[in-house]
Amino acid sequence: MAVISYRKAINQALEQEMARDESVILMGIDVGGGTGGSGDVGSVGGVMGVTKGLYPKFGPDRVIDTPISESAIIGAAAGAAVTGMRPVAELMFVDFIGVCLDQIYNQAAKFRYMFGGKARTPLVIRTMGGAGMRAGAQHSQNLHPILTMIPGLKVVMPSNPYDAKGLLIKAIRDDDPVVFLESKALYDMKGEVPEEAYEIPFGEANILRDGRDATIVAFGAMVPRAMQAADRLAKDGVKVTVLDPRTTSPLDEEAILDSLDETGRLIVVDESPPRCSLAADVAALAVSQAFDALKAPVGMVTCPHTPVPFAPNLEDAYIPSVERIVEAVKNTL
Known part of the structure; x- marks a missing residue:
């Protein structure tokens, strides 16, 4: 390839x-x-x-x-x-x-x-x-x-x-x-x-990394950051699952719930403000359908509820960082 x-x-x-x-x-x-x-x-x-x-x-x-x-x-x-x-x-x-x-x-x-x-x-x-x-x-x-x-x-x-x-x-x-x-x-x-044409079905999540300590669900550009966070956590002996839904509608709810059933801990990383975000949606899914599996509150790593800043240092701080993802995972543990 x-x-x-x-x-x-x-x-x-x-x-x-x-x-x-x-x-x-x-x-x-x-x-x-x-x-x-x-x-x-x-x-x-x-x-x-x-x-x-x-x-x-x-x-x-x-x-x-x-x-x-x-x-x-x-x-x-x-x-x-x-x-x-x-x-x-x-x-x-x-x-x-x-x-x-x-x-x-x-x-x-x-x-x-x-x-x-x-x-x-x-x-x-x-x-x-x-x-x-x-x-x-x-x-x-x-x-x-x-x-x-x-x-x-x-x-x-x-x-x-x-x-x-x-x-x-x-x-x-x-x-x-x-x-x-x-x-x-x-x-x-x-x-x-691959050079040839191929299709990826909608509504099928991709599990990029498998671990039993916590599940990280991340969307779009947040997926590579979640993988970097998983690498850092692994150095401390924490093994996490990184799940990329790939499509938000349809959403692979089954894959998220199955992973949560195994790990008992969920962190959702979403580059959007927290109110009515995909992070809030997935958190609600976990609480409403897998409450008994949860060993800790669901962690949400999102942007603040503000417009995107223009100042470079503020814009960088606005985007969910690898450090914030690591911290959220550790908080659930």
Whole structure:
């Protein structure tokens, strides 16, 4: 297997699915890029270069640079999906979800239900979130809790290159709307990825490490930090399970509860504010369905309930750290 970046894994998934199925189209702000500029058309590939190189291969009819209108992008993509296409719409930052939320939660997410199960909406919304990139409060949030609570949406948060490719291919082939939430902090992360196409099922957690002292459930960019915390804890003789749900909707509740039954201690790491977060959701799951298994209160490691700071030292402190994860585990012990 080749060793490629998280960014390249996503690009590879898009390229392979577009080559396999002519109904797959890509649309968004500067997904081709270079139009009207000094460079070649297709030379940009989005703000992070994720779609670079796809325009020359598939042309303007399938890699569509859109106006700067999130409502138009998602509205057009939803319409394309119900009329036979498989659009992959890029929402540049998840922070802009408010501009087009009606098209997502009041339209695309409801089509199957409103039309008696007869409407298919094979729509993928690619977007990115997360702090740490000095992008300011309006470009650094993780809004997966908002998206996860919407019935009819599937929400994906890949934490490594292998999962990024397999989950995106699954998302493109799925007949329901999927929000594919990429982490800005992981784009340069490298790992082994098969060259051929493959799917990773939704709703199946990945257990990256097995231990009997405590269970750490982490989402997206917090998974590598949880693994670092597990390494540090192992030096002190503490062995933890690290569980990556990979999708927040559907959520692999069974895997979480099974692990909790073995360890009796649960720490949830979520890069979002604590109120109504995935950390709170998983903690509630544990308390409501596995209370007898708990040997200690559930630990939650989250961001504070504030906007993302712009000052670098404050932004770094805002994100759940390896040290805070280690401390939370030790507190449960």
